[in-house]
Amino acid sequence: MLPPLIISLISLYPVRRWAQRLGLMANPGGHSTHTKVTPLGGGIGIYLGMMIPMVAGTLFVLFSDAMPWLPELLPESLRRHLPGIHSRLGDLWGVLGCASGLFVLGIWDDRRGAPVSVRLGIEFLLAAVTVYVFDVRLTAFIGAAWLTDLLSVVWIVAVINSFNMLDNMDGLSGGIAMIIAGAMAAVMLTTPVAGGGQPQLFVGGLLLALCGALLGFLWHNHPPAKIFMGDGGSYFIGYIIATAMLMATFASDPRPHAVLAPLCVMAIPLYDMSTVLWIRIREGRSPFKGDRSHFSHRLVDLGLSRTQAVLTIYLVTMTCGLATLVLVHVTVLQAFAVLGIVACMLLLVVILESTGWAKQNDK
Template sequence: MLTSPSSWMIWLIVATVVPPLLITLVSIYPVRRFAYQLGLVAHPGGHSTHVNATPLGGGIGIWLGILITFAAATLAIYLAQHDPSLRSRVPAPLLPYLEGASSRMGQLWSLLAAGSVLVILGVTDDRRGGVNPFFRLLVEFAVAAYVVYGLGFGLTAFIEIAWLTNLLSVIWIVGLINSFNMLDNMDGLSGGVAAIIAASMAIVMLTTPDPETNCPQVLVAALLLVVCGALLGFLWHNRPPAKIFMGDGGSYLVGFLVAVAMLMATFAGNDQPRPHAMLAPLCAMAVPLYDMITVLWIRIRQGRSPFIGDRSHFSHRLVELGLSRTQAVLTIYLVTGTCGLASILLTHVGVWQAMMVIGIVGCMLLLVIILESTQWQHNDE
């Protein structure tokens, strides 16, 4: 029986990462095979940098990996509650979480249903080559509003104005959906960055106790770890040269689940107040948000539509500076990993140390901006 904190956490990580990894890895093979018949193909040309027709729909495999894993978990929790012999096999440290997980299964499946709407939207976009951007935003805002107002997930930003925190929560969800979608522009990029962020925030959840229970936030950590596992299974197919792309369906789903997981979480433990810990999600998400903000700034500054894709992304700019595509992706991985480590530290240090951690993230982004400034000036000419 697993009794020590380290042993049951390892058991939890294996149980939540391995199944979605295998399910996604296997399920993408038929998607790749039938992608052309389904009309899920990305053709070279336009703002795309790939040179061969490549299947889309990797997000379908990610969606299946997440959905099937949680279906199995729901069944296991139900059986463990009603079968004493099965219950006896559950690691003792996880027994207190059975009741809590069971009580929140309704919310979880409502969340997965909302994510499935985004998958349908994204796959439709992939098939038709472009859903109207305003309709796409309307659906994204509607799904985000359902999660915030219908399911009750929202920011705990120490702002005692309910309508403002709700509005910021909706904007946060829509922003992250689009940030991951915009980051999906090179082999292994969006999936790898999302996996690093999900893993970082899962560690935060397992090491930051809920103020009400003083226990690790296992449910939120499990959600993030399942997402991470599905992404790792997808990356097997998406590693350079990519055999399949994530597509809008996958990037919408991943951005949505990561965004909502951060809203479900509590970042300040009850041992001592750490209001700065609420900045942990921003640190973890620094790279996707930086990419989205700078791309929109470049497009608007050059008088182009912010909704039309181009090659002004962070990864493309690194390539224009002289890096290979693989080097650019690995560089972004490194920056994301550093920001992820900073987010973990931020939840465990005092105010003065937190200022230094945030300063490190700020200096890193400023260094990137300085290195890129020459290329931006060249693009503006």
């Protein structure tokens, strides 16, 4: 977690300086609420924070075969996991390769503005490659394999776009992603691999690396933001989180309900995306055209400051994350109580929002 944090934090200083020459600047106006020209390359720091340690780690594992003295540099607690890491390098770079494709797509979108059809087409293509080529798919109790594969593709695209939509206030998308990645890493490190007693170190390590990269980015993105994440960052983190959840093992014989963990921890981003699309369609507007109908904007309309709105969403997301950590370790009956907590949180949000809408309509 520390190397991604340091790389992300340091690399964003030159990105901020050279953003204008790179064509990565966000101008005020339109549906945006910021009031000054701001660099738009935060995703570069997140990407480098993830990729540089992954490249270094991969080279270390590969060279360990030819240089037996290399593993001796590691403590025994880490050394014994090298064979397992070596066996998963193909999975790792399949995922990181697709994530890199989405990062490039996002940077292009930030610089030039890619058409919606092209963006969605590439997202679905890379999601399909992830599922059908790299065999990363949903674990669900569904008899039809084709349906499981289809849901896996839709899940990846939905999570990518949910984080992209969340990127509308300083510290919001990056902070929510860090909370979710941290919660899921805790789940992985406390949930054994199916058929064994070892924690899920591969997926947990991937998520912790993302947490570090996001924390380095948030140093620059906290209010008032010195740099925005941009589509390059939101596509990248959305894909990593989505695929990490598909690679993880949740359900087992005594706890089949644990398969709901991804939906539980992702409740707020999915709620935001669903309600925004519903509002736009209900009002006869394009569901793909940005506006100020997001959850965060609606909280501001209720009277919260922008900082209070972001912190409120953090708090609700943390609650869902803690509920997810409990969910994977309890019995079926206890799981109903945990899921009930998440449902009550969402209903509370809906009630507060509906009260605000009613007051606005009365004016």
